[in-house]
Amino acid sequence: xxxxxxxxxxxxxxxxxxxxxxxxxxxxxxxxxxxxxxxxxxxxxxxxxxxxxxxxxxxxxxxxxxxxxxxxxxxxxxxxxxxxxxxxxxxxxxxxxxxxxxxxxxxxxxxxxxxxxxxxxxxxxxxxxxxxxxxxxxxxxxxxxxxxxxxxxxxxxxxxxxxxxxxxxxxxxxxxxxxxxxxxxxxxxxxxxxxxxxxxxxxxxxxxxxxxxxxxxxxxxxxxxxxxxxxxx
Numbered sequence: 001x002x003x004x005x006x007x008x009x010x011x012x013x014x015x016x017x018x019x020x021x022x023x024x025x026x027x028x029x030x031x032x033x034x035x036x037x038x039x040x041x042x043x044x045x046x047x048x049x050x051x052x053x054x055x056x057x058x059x060x061x062x063x064x065x066x067x068x069x070x071x072x073x074x075x076x077x078x079x080x081x082x083x084x085x086x087x088x089x090x091x092x093x094x095x096x097x098x099x100x101x102x103x104x105x106x107x108x109x110x111x112x113x114x115x116x117x118x119x120x121x122x123x124x125x126x127x128x129x130x131x132x133x134x135x136x137x138x139x140x141x142x143x144x145x146x147x148x149x150x151x152x153x154x155x156x157x158x159x160x161x162x163x164x165x166x167x168x169x170x171x172x173x174x175x176x177x178x179x180x181x182x183x184x185x186x187x188x189x190x191x192x193x194x195x196x197x198x199x200x201x202x203x204x205x206x207x208x209x210x211x212x213x214x215x216x217x218x219x220x221x222x223x224x225x226x227x228x229x230x231x232x233x
Contacts (some may be wrong), residue, residue, distance in 0.1 A: 012074035042084040096129040104138035118155040127159035184220040196228020
């Protein structure tokens with residue numbers, strides 16, 4: 001995890017200035033309560049629905065330079081310090097769009113985001129669209145996801161299991177199945193769900209391999225995990 005907060009950059013400051021102004025103007029308390037309730041009241045919301053968030057994001061970034069790694073670190077960290085969930089959604093979208101600007105040194109920032117204000121909505125995006133691409137470009141980062149897999153923090157475990165979610169034919173199948181095997185008996189719902197999801201997604205590429213894995217490990221896998229894995233087979 002990161003030891004110190006990233007230094008602000010001029011571009012990050014301008015992005016946050018525009019985002020604060022746009023979000024304040026779009027705030028809708030009537031929508032905020034049901035949005036928070038949908039997320040089990042884990043976080044407060046401004047009440048800005050997803051389509052409007054996307055429009056705002058485009059306007060905020062219009063005419064600005066493409067962010068580099070330092071800008072992305074600063075914006076993401078600042079958004080994670082805000083209470084309202086829409087700020088974290090903005091950061092996730094920005095990171096997903098510009099992840100290629102990040103080096104392997106960005107992974108500690110991603111880890112900090114995963115274990116802070118943690119819930120499936122941000123963790124899954126970070127795992128599949130930030131951590132995954134970083135590992136694909138820098139294979140030695142696998143040693144980090146290996147560490148996450150057995151961490152006490154369930155969100156790091158979930159991120160490790162899901163980081164290959166978009167890899168398709170490039171999936172390291174041995175690693176995927178090893179991760180699923182190691183955590184097959186995990187007691188947490190979100191980990192069991194992640195195993196099923198990761199297997200179901202890879203089944204689109206190699207259904208026989210997934211069916212074989214589930215068959216040989218069915219006694220160790222939770223019933224929900226098995227249903228998820230085989231849902232489309």
